[in-house]
Amino acid sequence: MRWPVLWGAAAGGLAFAALFFSDGSSQSRIFWIGAPAVLLAAIGWAWRPPRLPPWGSAFFVCLAAFVVWQGVSTAWSIQPSRSWDYTNRGLVYFAFAAVGALLGGVPMRRYAAAGCALLGVLFVWALVAKVIPGLYPDYGRLARLRYPVGYWNELALLASASVPLGLWAVGPRHDRRARVAGTLLLYAALVVTVLTYSRVGIVLTVVAALMWLWLDRDQLAALGPLALAWIAGAAVAGVGLLLPGVSSDGQSHHVRVRDGLVFGAVVVVGAVVVALASRFALSRAVDRRVARVAAVALVVLVVAALAAAVVRAGGPSDFVSARWHELSNKVSAQVPNTPGRVLSGSSSNRWRWWKESWNAFTDKPLQGTGAGTFELVDRVERNSPLATIEPHSVPLQFLSETGIVGFLLYAAVVVSAAIAVLRRERARAWLALALGAALCFVHSWVDIDWDFISVQGTLFLTLGALVCGPGTPVPGRRRWLVSAAIGVCALAGLYSVTSPWLSVNRINAANDAIVRDDPGQALADARSARAFNPLSVDALFIEAILEPSDAKALELYRRARDLEPTNPETWYQLGAFELRYLKRPRDAYRDLNESYTLDSYGPASLKGGPLDQARCKIDPATCP
Structure with missing residues (x-):
């Protein structure tokens, strides 16, 4: 089998898996789809590395630097485990691009x-x-x-x-x-x-x-x-x-x-x-004349519809004002998921999320809050029960989460990719793929x-193929040092995508053991989960729940709080434990109130919940 055919089939398999088996934004599929991508990229580049033009090389260097910076952001991230997961996404996309580059022939x-x-x-x-x-x-x-x-x-x-x-x-x-x-x-x-x-x-x-x-x-x-x-x-x-x-x-x-x-x-x-x-x-x-008439008719129709909308709104200024108000809506509800939504100009709360993201950037302009942490930023900043996981703008998200450094690296990825693609031979197939990208x-x-x-x-599979350009792989002599370096990087990448997945797997196993009434096995699984991902507060929580010693459990809850001090959930879990098991209502009230302060729509806001119970024990006059 010829080399291009082999890698074409492999790339097609990866694309098929990504399109049909990604399960939305599921993090577990990053392992199942990403690990084979990393392996394929490493084998291909170690055996017959593709010949990259200068701007193609720049694209891969900038993309690698951006992924590394995402990983580095784990050091100061407000949600380190999430930053690790998000770094793995970038790593997998880099692997897809590397596989795409193997399709140069x-x-x-x-x-x-x-x-x-x-x-x-x-x-x-x-x-x-x-x-x-x-x-x-x-x-x-x-x-x-x-x-x-x-x-x-x-x-x-x-x-x-x-x-x-x-x-x-x-x-x-x-x-x-x-x-x-x-x-x-x-x-x-x-x-x-x-x-x-x-x-x-x-x-x-x-x-x-x-x-x-x-x-x-x-x-x-x-x-x-x-x-x-x-x-x-x-x-x-x-x-x-x-x-x-x-x-x-x-x-x-x-x-x-x-x-x-x-x-x-x-x-x-x-x-x-x-x-x-x-x-x-x-x-x-x-016929060209028919096409021109149709184009003119279409333009006239669009202009007429726009003019009618302006007149109906009361004039140009009122029209612009109404559209701006609709775009920057301050309501807490989303645009309904009905066919009529296509006629709405509302940003569907995007404007609010964009402002939250921008505010997060201005607070930490150089390094950001850490890759993938906007969900926590939104929980702290929101003024309604509505929550989201991302600001619905990738460039703005990278600006707030990875700071100006990460944003510039992302911009360099986009610019180098655009230049490399534009320098390709311009055939009709090239135009179709470039427009899609x-x-x-x-x-x-x-x-x-x-x-x-x-x-x-x-997308990155396609970009890898486009920036590589036609030509034969680097021939002949084996560059063992380079191949060894590729192997080491591949092993590091495989560890990175595998370890968090194993941690989640052990957490699920611990929950299953709890259902089976096997606390010993559940505790062992919980400790394994924390060993695989020491940044995971979920692993700390389940180990603390299963820990027979109250003192050790308290230490685990405090460790989770120290790991993510701006997360209302870590404060809530600590306060709930202090209230229910340690019988320390004052300590519990302090920590539960901190959770409520961080997120007034979070778990501590539940009427009659642990926060109200702790307050009642401290001051019986507040009891309902």
Whole structure:
């Protein structure tokens, strides 16, 4: 088997695993998907390292430096265990990029074709889960399309990134079967995008098509298939929105089965119509005059709609003021997860989270709060029960969590990648892949993309292939010192992604032992969990619960508090232990009150809970 074919298959397997088995932002999948990526990258680079152009080398150096800085931030992090987990994400994305660089000998057209196939299968599987409710029962709770990626906005981003690939596939240089498949990809992508109700996803889907039509020389040949696919896709998505079992939350299994079958039939009929009609649409290019008239009509329609909105608002100033107020909303509720949300201009609390992130940066501008710690920052800063894990802006997140140093390293990664990609030979496949990568970067400004290996893994795999460029690997002589260094780094990386996973595994084992009424085994598992991850407060908590000695348990709770002194949970657990087991209400009140001070919507805020109980014991007059 030839070397490019071998690594192409390996890279395809990694991409497939990331897209279909990442389980949203699950940290455990970082181990299961990331460890093979690290191994593949190490083997490939040690055996036949790729030949990198200068800007490609700069990309990998900057990315490595950024990941190392994330790891270093664990030293001052307000949540060290979370920073370790987040460093592992960056490490895995680096491994994906390194595997991508091994594909330098694979033509870009084959890479693009593989991308079309993977995304096409992903969209079909996503829609099948609407047809067969048993595949993803959680749609009974919340209907927004998200399976198997786990998050609607990320699925919509993948759909928008597939638009340039679909338009590449319908180009006149391909055979008819490939062009029909490209048209079907465009059709499926639009249906998926609409059913996610993702506002940014819909906008980026349209922008992706417009950018392709502006940059591609064969844009007239793509107009017909695009129009056909999107008209049919809009009709099918419209039917889906009208079916409660497809588009509404809280529907019974019976309703979802009934409406799912109807929707599935409509999707299949739409696909058949697109496939048959594409034979005509692909046989001739759209007349340039017709395209110009359509473009002018579209612009006039958009301008008219904007003018009507301005007039309805009472004038330009009132319109701008209303839109600004809507964007920077200060309400505590999210925009409802209904189809009507696509017409809302609300930031859905993003503005609040962006301000919290900015304030965290201004407090610690040089080093930040530590990688992956915004969840704790939000809990301390929030003024409503609503909580989040990230500020919904990757660059702003890195600015607040890793400081100006980390942000500049991230900016260097983006700039070096952009320059390296732009210096590649500019074929149509290159344009499709480059536009997809650009869409991912734009989307990262307004969402939590870094948490999803389904998007970031495939993105860095693509960037690795793009920045490497064509050419043969470095030949001949074995550079044993370099290979040994790669091996050492790989072992360190494997330890880094494995140890926290083993810690969580032992915590789960300890909980299982508690259920089996086996306290001895539970304590042994808890101690193993802390040995694998000494930064984990969860491991400290479960060991303290199982520790027969109150003095040792108190020491463990205090150690957790000292490890994360700004975490309201560590203060709460310490105070609750002091109240219930040590019978020290004054100490308990002090620590529980500190937890409440840090987060007035946290566990200490429970009416009649440990804080109120401690207060009552100290001052009986406060008892209800």
